[in-house]
Amino acid sequence: MTKIVRTAATEPFKPMPDDDMIVCRCEEITKGEIRKAVYDGMSTTNEVKRWLRCGMGLCQGQTCQKNVQSIISRELGLKIPDIGQITGRSPVRPVVMEVFANDVLDVHEEA
Amino acid sequence: MRIAQHPILGTYEKGQKVHFTLDGQDMVGYEGESIAAALHAAGVMTHRYTAKQHKPRGIFCAIGRCTDCVMIVDGQPNVRTCITELKEGMNIQTQYGVETKEAWEAKNK
Amino acid sequence: MKRHEVLVIGAGPAGLSAAIEAAKNGMDVAVFDENARPGGQLFKQIHKFFGSKEHHAKERGFNIGKDLLKEARDLGVKVYLDATVMGIYYDKEILVNHNGEVDHFKGDTIVIATGAAENMVSFKGWDKPGVIGAGAAQALMNLQGVQPGEKILMVGSGNVGLVVSFQLLQAGCQVAAVIDAAPRVGGYGVHASKVARTGVPFYMKHTVVEALGEDKVEGAVIAEVDDHFQPIPGTEKTLDVDTICIAVGLSPMSQLADNAGCEMKFLPKKGGNVPVVNEYNETSMDGIFCCGDVAGIEEASSAMLQGKIAGSTASYKNGYIDEDEWQQSVEKYRASLEQLRTGMFAPQNKGRTDMTETDEGIPLSKSLLAKGYVTDEELAEFPACSTKVSGVHPVIECTQNIPCDPCQDACKFGCIKVGSNISKLPVINPEATCTGCGMCIASCSGQAIFLVNEDYEDGFATVALPYEFLPLPQAGDKGKALDRSGKPVCDAEIVSVKSSKVMDMTNILTMKVPVEYAGTARFYRA
Amino acid sequence: MVTVAAEKKKASLIIIGGGVVACATAYNLAKKGMNDIIVLEKKEIGNGGSCRNAGGVRQSARDVRELPLAMYAVSNIWPTLSDELDVDVEYVQRGNLRLGKTEAHIKTLTGITKKSTDAGLDVKMITGDEAREICPYMSDEVIGASWCPTDGHANPLHTTLGFYRKALQAGVTFISGVKVNGIRKYRGRARFVDTDDGVYEGDNILLCAGWESRAIADTVGIELPIIREFSECMVTEMEPDMFPVMLGTAESDFYGGQTKHGSFVMGGMCGMEPYVSEKDRFITNSVTAPCLSRGIIKYFPVLKDVKIIRTWSGWYDVCKDKVPIIDNISEVPGLTIAAGFCGHGFGISPATGLAVSELILDGESHTIDISGLKYDRFRAKA
CATH class of the missing domain: 3.50.50.60 (FAD/NAD(P)-binding domain)
Known part of the structure; x- marks a missing residue:
């Protein structure tokens, strides 16, 4: 991880005209919320995700991650590798619990 | 609108005509096509209303990734309609948050 | 635990090619794909591909998909459809969700070929x-x-x-x-x-x-x-x-590679967070390969070659081919890959906006880059676009260095030359005689070749153009000719419509226009 | 906000580790006027167990030595923490059920319950039917449960990052991406912190880096009997509100509950963990999510159609006697340690932050009795 020094903001938060635009579709998180989270000290993709839930919805950030990252990196003046990625986790698609529970059966080859 | 004849693909292989319901209304589509495609062909754009802002959502990625097109299918919420095949007799409901319209309205009265 | 020697994740161009290569060398291969239909994005691609013959140039994507699938099955590759690989775990184990059942598989080699997601x-x-x-x-x-x-x-x-x-x-x-x-x-x-x-x-x-x-x-x-x-x-x-x-670009769908523990790196030129791979497409995890868009956004043609290199390397590592055989095959695939990675759109040029001329030194069309079409004046600079030739002859409005050469094979009479560097612009051989057969028109994946005849009738010329729309006009139909910007410029009459199996759904429409529009009329509207 | 100016490497207090204990302690100290603090975090704020746990805020089934922390937190801190931190920490105090399906389970639960009631906690054994009245989705297999109505759950992400934000606003400096390699003494006191980013210097040092505290403490000759234990969690899609109680089982098949968001967060182990944990990454095990799913469905058949959208793993920092070490290290003046929370540190973290702040400022924890958590309590068998 890149070294990031965090201290309290000295300037008040500056709203922007498109702050109400949705960025994370699943969890309905806006650009303004993301900017405010960064202002409040959330300084990595994961921290913003954990604070706001953007990237924690059904699609697991597959749609919005890049857009969230570009907002964070622009606000902080950091590069995307510096703010990190959401970790790829199993299951990569939603799986019904009963199916998960049923993990001993054969997978049938296509007919 | 369905494409009757395509300059490269010709005609599309479609299965049997099937009947299903959307919020109780009778609809028709073809076996094997996705629920989302059948609804789109019938001019249905809104698949659900979101939980927080109550905004309409429909097809977005159409390949099972974005999960925007989810609906309640045979009682199951959050079913990705773009990759779920249409079947005879399916009961499809517009999803409100993660519930039916009735449950949503009862809760938000 | 069920085992296959090679587990391929994703039945797109990269995955199927890797599977074919490994199976050809005698390996036991299984391919998993989350979709009901294999082929990855190929089945959505109804246009003709670029490249050379060995890259399946001028074939339509969905047909390439069908061919690859047939080849894989003929070689005994097991293809599991509706089979989502949910995760990759220690010891090359995968967990697969298949029609409501979950199963564990282990392999000696895993090929991750999960493609890309849209930005x-x-x-x-x-x-x-x-x-x-x-x-x-x-x-x-x-x-x-x-x-x-x-x-x-x-x-x-x-x-x-x-x-x-x-x-x-x-x-x-x-x-x-x-x-x-x-x-x-x-x-x-x-x-x-x-x-x-x-x-x-x-x-x-x-x-x-x-x-x-x-x-x-x-x-x-x-x-x-x-x-x-x-x-x-x-x-x-x-x-x-x-x-x-x-349609604002693609990102590698690399979650499974990350999940498997492969070393990842964010590389904007490759489209985002990608597994670090060596020259054989192997990741930092021994025996785990990544090929195609998941390792960096490129064309399907490159994905197929990367798959072959991975399949060949896995075969060598597991003793199915010897070192010489491996090196020879990899050399061959790499040379083919290098051909594709030439020209203005090569991966190393991604994001560049400073190119002003072609490899041949001809100024690039500014109009093309700003409005999508080349102006008459700009076109005059290109050697294959001359209209001052008697009789029927090809006009090739190909103005950028793109790796593609089917046009030179298409003309049996040797009218068109690209050469061995397939990114070079085509040139017309003045010695050869055009018969007006139209095979070049149908072979051009970019639909950039026209046959023009200024001597058709007194005061009239014909322009033959590729046409892939419905309804198909008929000879005798009258309508408007449009110029390169889509503006109607003159009346046009269809004098012939040619369709044939070898042209693979590209019809050739020949329209009659006043001779002064021979150099500008490029489309027909009823 | 991030600043890169004015390289600060010296402070009254250096905190090693950027988890919830660090953030809560820094917040408590800053509130009392001590904000000349640098927090050093190897990765990201709250990256370890702090943001990987399922959010239990539980007093029941706690060892009596750490019960005062849990009871103080539940009585005095959790109910008003959202207001204090200015973020909804999603604290829900609707009880904890620990379920049993066999007579042996009931015997285990009864034993644990007695220990808690002896220590003054309101917890009791109830029947299966009583448990089903509290949570109607439970299967008939449940024959009894322990019930602590004042237990609950909260959002660990908001809590950890909420403490972080408040501490930051109060003037604390947090530096992430810096790995600590060891501590050095100067004139008899712990003073220097060696890192990949050079030497940091503090009048006091607080070590709260989970199981990794052990190797760091070792550099000043303090042996912490802490090992790491692998554990996994999973989260479902959003569901309609079904039940607010926090759940556990006598057999430890799983634990967890439904969050305010609507998703269920459930954790547990499959039995293969000691062998998985030889490897160093936060990877999950292929059999754990299926195993937890089977466990959950047995108790809550209604959840069988709910989709799991993510699984993850983390390390418990397990102390020899299953309670943490929270103490000033008398052998190394200037060093305070808070580690070894054994996977149940989140619920007590607001109280831990208070107790540690008093240890550092006043030399002792006078509000909450942590006398049973001393670092030098470990003995060989007699």
């Missing part, structure tokens, strides 16, 4: 129904047979945006405009030109500001952007559209 751009109202990804448009029209919308705004002028715009037109939709925040068209000029000549306007340095409408898209506001991609107030335009289609 998205957020703007006001982009969550409304009617804003869709380009992949969604393709899935609806090319797989499901449903029009994505009636009037569509295409956001993005890369190859995906251009190809899908053309496909939308083929599906009978209107494309209101192609816009891009970048100052120049991002995709192949020939793809842009075939869209532009139908009358679709291009707005570079424009972005979509808002999707209008209550419950669905009922219009789009676009605006010009400044050098920092910020909309310039006062430049807004409202377009009457019901669908906004987003």
Whole structure:
């Protein structure tokens, strides 16, 4: 991880005209919320995700991650590798619990 | 609108005509096509209303990734309609948050 | 625990090619794909591919998919469909969700070929129904047979945006405009030109500001952007559209590689977070390979070669081929890959906007990069575009260095030469005689070849052009000829329509136009 | 906000580790006027167990030595923490059920319950039917449960990052991406912190880096009997509100509950963990999510159609006697340690932050009795 020094903001938060635009579709998180989270000290993709839930919805950030990252990196003046990625986790698609529970059966080859 | 004849693909292989319901209304589509495609062909754009802002959502990625097109299918919420095949007799409901319209309205009265 | 020697994740071009290569060498291979239909994105690709013969050039993507699948099955590769690989665990174990059942598989080799996901751009109202990804448009029209919308705004002028715009037109939709925040068209000029000549306007340095409408898209506001991609107030335009289609690039779908423990790196030139791979497409995890878009966004043709290199390397590592055989095959595939990685659009040139001339030293068309079509004046600089030849002859409006050469094989009479560097611009051999057969027109994946005959009749010329729309005009039909920008310029009469199996659904329309329009009339509208 | 100016490497207090204990302690100290603090975090704020746990805020089934922390937190801190931190920490105090399906389970639960009631906690054994009245979705297999109505759950992400934000606003400096390699003494006191980013210097040092504390403490000759234990969690899609109680089982098949968001967060182990944990990454095990799913469905058949959208793993920092070490290290003046929370540190973290702040400022924890958590309590068998 890149070294990031965090201290309290000295300037008040500056709203922007498109702050109400949705960025994370699943969890309905806006650009303004993301900017405010960064202002409040959330300084990595994961921290913003954990604070706001953007990237924690059904699609697991597959749609919005890049857009969230570009907002964070622009606000902080950091590069995307510096703010990190959401970790790829199993299951990569939603799986019904009963199916998960049923993990001993054969997978049938296509007919 | 369905494409009757395509300059490269010709005609599309479609299965049997099937009947299903959307919020109780009778609809028709073809076996094997996705629920989302059948609804789109019938001019249905809104698949659900979101939980927080109550905004309409429909097809977005159409390949099972974005999960925007989810609906309640045979009682199951959050079913990705773009990759779920249409079947005879399916009961499809517009999803409100993660519930039916009735449950949503009862809760938000 | 069930085992196969090779587990391939993703039955797209890269995965199937890796499977074929490994199976050919005697390995026991299983391929898993989350879709009901294999082929990855190939089955949505109804256009003809670029490259050389060995790269399946001039074949349509979905046919390549069918061929690969057949070859894999003939070699005994097991293909599991509707089989989502949910995770990769220690010791090369995968967990597969297949039709409501979950199973564990282990392999000695894993090939991750999961492809790419679409990038998205957020703007006001982009969550409304009617804003869709380009992949969604393709899935609806090319797989499901449903029009994505009636009037569509295409956001993005890369190859995906251009190809899908053309496909939308083929599906009978209107494309209101192609816009891009970048100052120049991002995709192949020939793809842009075939869209532009139908009358679709291009707005570079424009972005979509808002999707209008209550419950669905009922219009789009676009605006010009400044050098920092910020909309310039006062430049807004409202377009009457019901669908906004987003095609702003792809990101490697690399979650499984990350999940497997492969070393990852964020590389903008490769499209995002990618597994670090060596020259054999092997990741930091021994025996785990990544090929195709998941290892860095490229074309399907490159994905197939990467798959072959991985398949060959796995075969060598497991003792199925010896070192010489391995090195020879890898050399061959790598040379083929290098051919594809030449020219202006090569991966190393991604994002470059400073190129001003072709490899041959001819100035690049500025109009093409700004509006999607080349002007008459600019075209005059290109050697294969001369109209001052007697009798029927090809005019090749190919103005960028793209790795593609089917035109030189298409002409049996040796009229067209590209040479061994397939990114070179084609030139016309003045010694050879054109018979007007039209095979070059049908072979050109960019639909950039026309046959022009200024001596057709007194005062009239004919222009033969590729045509992939319905309804197909008939000889004797009268309509308008459009120029490269899609503007009607003169009356036109169809004198012949040629369709044949070898032309693979590309029809050749020959229209009669006043001779002064021989150099400008490039499309026909009834 | 991030600043890169004015390289600060010296402070009254250096905190090693950027988890919830660090953030809560820094917040408590800053509130009392001590904000000349640098927090050093190897990765990201709250990256370890702090943001990987399922959010239990539980007093029942706690060892009596750490019960005072849990009871103080539940009585005095959790109910008002959202207001204090200015973020909804999603604290829900609707009880904890620990379920049993066999007579042996009931015997285990009864034993644990007695220990808690002896220590003054309101917890009791109830029947299966009584448990089903509290949570009607439970299967008939449940024959009894322990019930602590004042237990609950909260959002660990908001809590950890909420403490972080408040501490930051109060003037604390947090530096992430810096790996600590050891501590050095100067004139008899712990003073220097050696890192990949050079030497940091503090009048006091607080070590709260989970199981990794052990190797760091070792550099000043303090042996912490802490090992790491692998554990996994999973989260479902959003569901309609079904039940607010926090759940556990006598057999430890799983634990967890439904969050305010609507998703269920459930954790547990499959039995293969000691062998998995030889490897160093936060990877999950292929059999754990299926195993947890089977466990959950047995108790809650209604959840069988709910989709799991993510699984993850983390390390418990397990102390020899299953309670943490929270103490000033008398052998190394200037060093305070708070580690070894054994996977149940989140619920007590607001109280831990208070107790540690008093240890550092006043030399002792006078509000909460942590006398049973001393670092030098470990003995060999007699």
